[in-house]
Amino acid sequence: MKIVNVGANISIKRDIDTGTETQRATVEAIISQVKEQGDQALFELTKQFDGADLKSLRVTEAELEGAYAHIDDTLIEALREAITNIRDFHERQKRQSWLTTKEDGTILGQKVTALDAVGVYVPGGKASYPSSIMMNVIPAQVAGVGRIVMVSPAGADGNLPASVLVTAKELGVKEIYKVGGAQAVAALAYGTESIPAVDKITGPGNIYVALAKRAVFGKVDIDMIAGPSEIxxxxxxxxxxxxxxxxLLSQAEHDEQASAVLVTTSKLLAENVAKEVQEQLTTLPKREIAGASIRDYGVIYIAHDLVEAIDVINELAPEHLELLTEEPxxxxxxxxxxxxxxxxxxxxEPVGDYFAGPNHVLPTNGTARFSSPLNVDDFTKKSSIIAYSKQALQENGYIISALARLEGLExxxxxxxxxxxxK
Amino acid sequence: MKIVNVGANISIKRDIDTGTETQRATVEAIISQVKEQGDQALFELTKQFDGADLKSLRVTEAELEGAYAHIDDTLIEALREAITNIRDFHERQKRQSWLTTKEDGTILGQKVTALDAVGVYVPGGKASYPSSIMMNVIPAQVAGVGRIVMVSPAGADGNLPASVLVTAKELGVKEIYKVGGAQAVAALAYGTESIPAVDKITGPGNIYVALAKRAVFGKVDIDMIAGPSEIxxxxxxxxxxxxxxxxLLSQAEHDEQASAVLVTTSKLLAENVAKEVQEQLTTLPKREIAGASIRDYGVIYIAHDLVEAIDVINELAPEHLELLTEEPxxxxxxxxxxxxxxxxxxxxEPVGDYFAGPNHVLPTNGTARFSSPLNVDDFTKKSSIIAYSKQALQENGYIISALARLEGLExxxxxxxxxxxxK
Structure with a gap:
């Protein structure tokens, strides 16, 4: 890993992938096709892109139950414990509607209502992470979302991975469709014969999924579009x-674009970490990916003191931050x-990725300056309540008229x- | 106004204005120019678009104080009362950071932090509404945002309207720049010599401002891009x-694209409202605008009963909803x-537009399905806190490793x- 002093002119900023012209055009075409042809488009595109010739899109109860045969019991226990922890943490985020009353009879308030329907995208194949399903579904459930839909591309055999099905079943998700890519996002946004439209789409995906989410944003809400991960x-x-x-390596194994950074007040530690990274890297199954990430986006900053170190951190606004100091x-x-x-x-970091309870869907690439981890608020919305009494209006009405006329709104x-x- | 039964096939949906190709290209060019040339670009573009030949961008304390001579004392009192009410309501939205502890030593929590810096766009000329300044600035102040910047285009005389300056002064906003349009948004997002960059940009504006906000979204956060208003x-x-x-007319006078809808269980009321609208319209200063809005986007739905009426309302997801029933x-x-x-x-509705306390920046065009009024949460972000003890890790670590290996992340x-x- 590069070792530099704080202030050295190096950039580990990664560009957000907004796709190529061709990719954007493909996504536009897919969305149009789904809007016009509905289910027929989904079957065709699933055959074309996923190689699966499906007769129906919806996962059956038998498929959900059958998946348990392929997953070890101790893993199911592990999933259950994780679900309990994640649910417990998110329950603490719930907000109540509230009212305030005045003596003149005025009632003001804020009503909190869950979204009607949410779609969770689950990537296909090797990138299908049970933890990601838990992190997207649980806050929606805790918020009280009435209808939670999962979409995920089938393999060529027409099946979803057992780990995805078991996780869904453990969470109590019942509406799952075998469709992925931009076509799944289009179906969730506009609806088809089989898949009624939702109000919000969350969950990670490849560039086509990300571009489709961007394209339907406004028609429905979306979560953030995640950039490469960083620690x-x-x-x-x-x-x-x-x-x-x-x-650092656990972050680096995600992606060649992932970034792993150490900020330290100790030059000795810096050198020892650089050495350890090289050593541990040699035996990692994903050493190619992790090695590239460390080479291109890995850096160790040496700071004079903790004040300077914390300035660097607030500048980076990291997705994941670990504090390994004497009084963290x-x-x-x-x-x-x-x-x-x-x-x-x-x-x-893996304590939080899988198990502790807080959400692992986090703002990347410096957006922690203004964004939050995925949370229950993301699956609710507020409505203001304004109830004025006759007395309140008679006492304050002339002020309201005056302000309206100041703005020329007669x-x-x-x-x-x-x-x-x-009167 | 059209009177139809619920279920009649009429659409009052308005398209979101995403601008013309030329407008988008203009905005891109302006943003590039500001990124490259900084203040120099701002001075040039202000001369070009606003006709003002400025020597410095920042509003002086003397200008702020001088503005009071042009505003009636009773209006200043009215502004102060409105500010008090709006601040009181938004104070009730504030959230605390919280922690939860476990017996094994684990601490989990959610830290709430205000954004560092926010820019509020204030449209120029006749569209500069003091109420809009209050509604954007107050939630940011209540959230605890460290730096609140206002930008607004000067008139050809190089001045901002007195009502804008007085409202800013009453709110305690000190950093105000005479710059508008896409160039103001670019300056807020990327920073110039005079205007340090912010983390979020809010406030209404014309199509160039809206397109610029869309273009810088991701670099900074933005509020929603408001569509036409509706009641x-x-x-x-x-x-x-x-x-x-x-x-209905108070909504219609905003904009020819504004929409005014009545849903009622009474045919007689429907007819009387239609008659009243025509009558009241004749004496309105903005009768041309309001008349066009009522003609194109005004409709009265007759429902069999309140159940059917409420279905219509939940379908419309209105920005403003008034309940004028016996037990509202x-x-x-x-x-x-x-x-x-x-x-x-x-x-x-004007009770809420100006005075009662809740925010008047509301989700338009059906987006109340998933969006909220502007609120204090919009000016804060959360960070998760995860502190595991040695005991907690020793007891749960094997589960965490197992889940990581299930996902192939060694x-x-x-x-x-x-x-x-x-050990």
């Missing part, structure tokens, strides 16, 4: 270089921008005046 | 047709989609294993 570790001399190296909890208040903050030597003023005249 | 009134035979007509509060729970719900005969599993091996 930043802040460590002082007390930290164990082996732990840091292992955590004391630093949490100084972190202004981070998707998730992992505190202390036992809070390795009809607004008259809507108040007509009521004031009725 | 839906739900009324039974108990309602006063004069009130309803006045409220009983209906609030049945409304699943609405930006703001105005309850009862004295809650005329480096994730090893980051846990290396810690488990250290």
């Amino acid at each position: 930043v570790v802040l460590a002082d001399k007390s930290a164990d270089p082996r732990y840091i190296a292992a955590d 909890m004391n630093l949490v208040g100084k972190i202004r921008h981070a998707g998730a903050i992992f505190v202390g030597p036992y809070s390795s 009809a607004h003023a008259r809507a108040i005046d007509i009521r004031l005249e009725d | 839906v009134v739900l009324a039974d035979k108990s309602a006063d047709p004069r009130y309803i007509a006045a409220d 509060m009983n209906l609030v729970g049945k409304i699943r989609h609405a930006g703001a719900i105005f309850v009862g005969p004295y809650s005329s 480096a994730h599993a090893r980051a846990i294993d290396i810690r488990l091996e250290d």
Whole structure:
């Protein structure tokens, strides 16, 4: 790994992939086809892209139950424990509707309502992660979303992976369709004969899925479009270089575009981590990917002190931040921008990726400056409530008319005046 | 106004204005120019588009104070009362960071942090609404945003309207720049010598501003891009047709694209409202605009009963909804989609537009299905906190490794294993 002083002019910023002209045109064409032909388009495109010749799109109860034969019991237990933890954490995010009343009879408030229907995209094949299904479905369930739909491309044999089906079944998701790519996103946004439209689409996918989500945004809501993943570790001399190296590599194995960064006040630690990374890399199954990520987007910054180190971190606004310092909890208040903050030597990032409870869908590529982890709020919306009494209007109406006239909106003023005249 | 039965095949849906090819190209060119030339571009474009030959962009304290001479004292009092109400309502939206602890030493939580810097766009000339400034600035202030910047195009005389300056001064906004259009949005997103970049841009604007916001989205956050405004009134035979007509017209005067809808269970009321609308229209200063809006996007639906009426409303997902029925509060729970719900005969929409406290920046054109009024949450973001103890990791680490291996992510599993091996 490169070792540089803070302030060195190196960039680990990655560009957001907005696709090629051809990719964008393909996605537009697929969306049009699904809007016009509905299910017929889905069957055709599924045959074309996934090689599966399906007779029906919906996963049956028998398929869901059959999948259990392929998954180890201890793994099912593990999934259940993770689901319990994730559900518990998200339950704590729930918000209540509220009202406030005034003596003149005014009632003001905010009503919180779950979305009617949400679609969760689950990527196909090797990229189908049970943890991702849990992280997208559970906040929607906790919010109280009435209808939660999963879509995922079938393999050429017409089946979804057993781990996907078991995870869905464990979560209680009942409406699952074997369709992927831009066509799945189009179906969720516009609806087809088999798949009624939803109000929001979440979940990761390849560039075609990402472009389709961008294209339907506005018709429906979408979650953020995730960029490549990143980790930043802040460590002082007390930290164990082996732990840091292992955590940096766990990020690097995701993607050649993933970024792994250490910011440290210790030059010795920097050198030891660089050494450990090389050593641990040699035995990793995904050493090619992780190696490329470390080479291109890995860097160790040496800071004069923790103040300078924290400035770097707030500048990077990392998706994942680990604090491996002597008193890590004391630093949490100084972190202004981070998707998730992992505190202390036992809070390795995978603890949060799979199990602890907080969501692993986090703002990437510096967007933690203004974005949040996926959460229950993302599956609800608010409505303001305004109930004015006759007394309240008579006391305040003239002010409201005056403000309307200041803006030249006479009809607004008259809507108040007509009521004031009725004594 | 058209009077039809529920289920009649008429559409009042308006298309979102995504601009012409030429407009989009103009916006792209302006953004590039600002990125490359900074302040120089701002001065040139301001001369070109606004006709103002400025020496400096920033509004001075003397300008702010001088503006008071042009605004009536009673209006200043009105602004102050409105600010107090709006601030009070938004204070109630504030969320606290929270932690939860477990006996094994685990700490999990959610840290709420205000955005560092926000830019509020204020349209120029006649479209500069003091109420819009209050509604955008106050939630950012209540959230605790460190730096709030206002941008607004100067008139040809190099000045901003007195009402804009006084409202800014009353709110305590100190950083105001005389720049508008796509160039203002570009400056806020990328920064120039005079205007440091922000993290989020909110506020309404013309098509160039809207296209520029879309273009910089991702680099910074933006609020929603508002479509044309709409009101839906739900009324039974108990309602006063004069009130309803006045409220429908207050929406219609905004814009020829604005939409005003009545859903009622009373045929007699429908006819009386249609008559009242025509009558009240004749004396309105903006009767041309309001008349076009009523003609093209005004409709009265007659429903069999309240159940059918409420189905229509949930289908429309209106920006503004007024309930003018005998027991309006009983209906609030049945409304699943609405930006703001105005309850009862004295809650005329302008009460909420200016004064009551809830925000008037609301989801338009059916997006209340998944969007919320502008609120304090929009100016904060969350970070997850995960602090695992040694005990917690030793007890749960094997599950975490197992889940990582199920997904084929060996480096994730090893980051846990290396810690488990250290007893």
